[in-house]
Amino acid sequence: MSTLELKNITTVVNHGTREEKTILNDLSLKIEDGDFITLLGTNGAGKSTLLNVINGSLRPTSGQILLDQKDLTPLSEVKRATYISQVFQDPKLGTAPRMTVAENLLLADKRGQKRGLRPRHLKEQLPRFEKLTAMLPNSLSQRLNTFTGDLSGGQRQTLSFLMATLAQPEILLLDEHTAALDPNTSAQLLELTDKVVTENKLTCLMITHRLADALRYGNRVVILKDGQVVLDTRDKTNLSEEKILTYFAD
Numbered sequence: 275m276s277t278l279e280l281k282n283i284t285t286v287v288n289h290g291t292r293e294e295k296t297i298l299n300d301l302s303l304k305i306e307d308g309d310f311i312t313l314l315g316t317n318g319a320g321k322s323t324l325l326n327v328i329n330g331s332l333r334p335t336s337g338q339i340l341l342d343q344k345d346l347t348p349l350s351e352v353k354r355a356t357y358i359s360q361v362f363q364d365p366k367l368g369t370a371p372r373m374t375v376a377e378n379l380l381l382a383d384k385r386g387q388k389r390g391l392r393p394r395h396l397k398e399q400l401p402r403f404e405k406l407t408a409m410l411p412n413s414l415s416q417r418l419n420t421f422t423g424d425l426s427g428g429q430r431q432t433l434s435f436l437m438a439t440l441a442q443p444e445i446l447l448l449d450e451h452t453a454a455l456d457p458n459t460s461a462q463l464l465e466l467t468d469k470v471v472t473e474n475k476l477t478c479l480m481i482t483h484r485l486a487d488a489l490r491y492g493n494r495v496v497i498l499k500d501g502q503v504v505l506d507t508r509d510k511t512n513l514s515e516e517k518i519l520t521y522f523a524d
């Protein structure tokens with residue numbers, strides 16, 4: 275079970291200065307086990323901030339974050355990484371550039387475990403990693419011994435996604451993870467995302483600016499505006515791109 279509950283989250287930055295700004299404003303959202311949410315909103319609506327509050331890189335000014343009733347609010351980003359993984363927009367984030375693809379995969383495999391990186395374990399795991407990457411786009415299976423820093427953006431982002439999902443996180447956060455890729459590569463990674471999330475029944479929150487993708491993927495659409503939820507629906511039958519745009523208007 276992975277139910278994430280955000281209770282009355284408020285995030286104020288630059289408190290007490292002229293630049294004081296309320297980014298998230300008393301936001302409450304219950305993400306049920308197996309939900310695949312597409313998260314929409316205009317630039318500056320607070321989408322990335324919401325993900326940062328969930329992953330622990332930003333502490334909310336007030337409010338609570340519960341994972342299956344367990345209070346995550348006081349936990350550091352490192353501690354939360356046991357439960358939560360994230361793929362960012364920038365392909366450079368999420369993988370270690372001076373390690374090979376296989377070494378990165380081994381690290382991701384050991385997430386939450388104490389044992390270090392040992393070459394003989396890597397050798398043992400190679401056939402498995404070959405099998406895992408064989409079904410992926412971007413010929414990643416032929417790049418297992420390549421330094422991640424030498425991969426293309428699409429290969430690197432596919433690897434980041436695989437790493438984020440390898441150890442089956444309780445919560446998967448995707449922050450426009452295909453936005454920096456060319457249209458074909460982006461579509462391939464989105465299809466892979468859909469397959470992995472639905473087949474493994476992962477609980478996932480995916481930020482996108484592409485309305486068609488928000489309608490196509492996931493079981494629930496959430497729209498943020500000025501730090502608040504203005505639409506939260508599981509019923510996409512009456513939702514169109516035109517209708518979504520009305521929630522963006524001032």
Ligand SMILES: Nc1ncnc2c1ncn2[C@@H]1O[C@H](COP(=O)(O)OP(=O)(O)OP(=O)(O)O)[C@@H](O)[C@H]1O
Pocket residue numbers: 287288295297315316317318319320321322323324
């Ligand atoms: N640490 C910070 N200090 C000051 N302002 C911040 C900080 N973090 C975010 N903001 C501001 O808060 C607002 C919300 O930012 P956020 O990145 O969450 O929006 P977003 O919905 O993800 O936007 P985008 O679609 O452009 O990525 C923006 O106006 C941003 O400039």
